[in-house]
Amino acid sequence: MLHINNLSKKFGKKPILQSISFSVRQGEIIGLVGENGAGKSTLLNILATIQKPSDGNISLNELTYEKDRKDIRKQIGFVPQDIAIWDEFTVEENMIFFEKLAWRRKDKSELKQLCLDMELNKWGEPVKRLSGGMKRKLNLAISLIHDPELLLLDEPTVGIDLKSRKEIGNYLKRQAFHQKKLIIYTSHDMDEINNLCDRVICIGDDPFYKNLLMDMGKDVISF
Numbered sequence: 001m002l003h004i005n006n007l008s009k010k011f012g013k014k015p016i017l018q019s020i021s022f023s024v025r026q027g028e029i030i031g032l033v034g035e036n037g038a039g040k041s042t043l044l045n046i047l048a049t050i051q052k053p054s055d056g057n058i059s060l061n062e063l064t065y066e067k068d069r070k071d072i073r074k075q076i077g078f079v080p081q082d083i084a085i086w087d088e089f090t091v092e093e094n095m096i097f098f099e100k101l102a103w104r105r106k107d108k109s110e111l112k113q114l115c116l117d118m119e120l121n122k123w124g125e126p127v128k129r130l131s132g133g134m135k136r137k138l139n140l141a142i143s144l145i146h147d148p149e150l151l152l153l154d155e156p157t158v159g160i161d162l163k164s165r166k167e168i169g170n171y172l173k174r175q176a177f178h179q180k181k182l183i184i185y186t187s188h189d190m191d192e193i194n195n196l197c198d199r200v201i202c203i204g205d206d207p208f209y210k211n212l213l214m215d216m217g218k219d220v221i222s223f
């Protein structure tokens with residue numbers, strides 16, 4: 001279980017996140033929404049241990065972010081907004097490269113299966129020839145090589161077609177349901193958030209998203 005307790009973040013004197021507290025259970029998909037600049041990526045970066053909070057504490061199962069940073073990192077799969085893969089390499093070469101950096105070993109057939117599970121079937125294709133949706137799938141597959149328990153996804157479906165979006169969404173649902181992963185992901189697509197997420201965290205002062213999602217009958221927590 002992930003517990004976030006009274007988390008705040010300031011950049012200089014500017015408060016971005018204020019007194020955020022919520023918990024995520026195994027198997028839950030949490031949507032993170034809010035207007036541009038509300039602090040969604042900042043919260044994901046903190047949960048991914050890339051940035052430190054100004055205040056508050058976070059724990060994942062028995063581990064705390066303060067004391068057990070190294071072990072926590074092993075449990076996290078993070079997909080940032082910007083795609084970070086090698087353009088000149090094939091899908092296979094990218095998977096093998098990133099497997100070498102991962103702390104858990106996977107053989108070639110397991111890596112290929114990971115791609116096929118999310119309907120990425122371009123194993124021998126150079127990344128530069130892949131569509132945007134395929135690149136996003138590859139980025140996601142790379143983040144899963146070490147079987148992380150907590151998946152943090154920053155707009156994983158932005159700019160891609162409906163079919164690929166659905167395939168990524170279905171994959172995430174299977175990961176949550178069968179593998180009991182905890183998934184937190186950001187999107188500006190409220191239909192997608194509505195279809196995919198068990199609960200939604202709204203950040204920022206503007207009540208627009210909160211009201212919209214509550215009208216859709218969603219379980220919303222706002223900060």
Ligand SMILES: Nc1ncnc2c1ncn2[C@@H]1O[C@H](COP(=O)(O)OP(=O)(O)OP(=O)(O)O)[C@@H](O)[C@H]1O
Pocket residue numbers: 011016034035036037038039040041042043
């Ligand atoms: N390293 C930094 N130093 C100073 N200010 C920052 C830094 N990173 C982010 N900010 C500011 O924090 C605020 C929140 O940014 P963040 O990227 O978390 O928002 P967001 O909700 O993810 O936005 P978007 O929907 O546009 O991706 C913005 O005002 C941004 O300018």
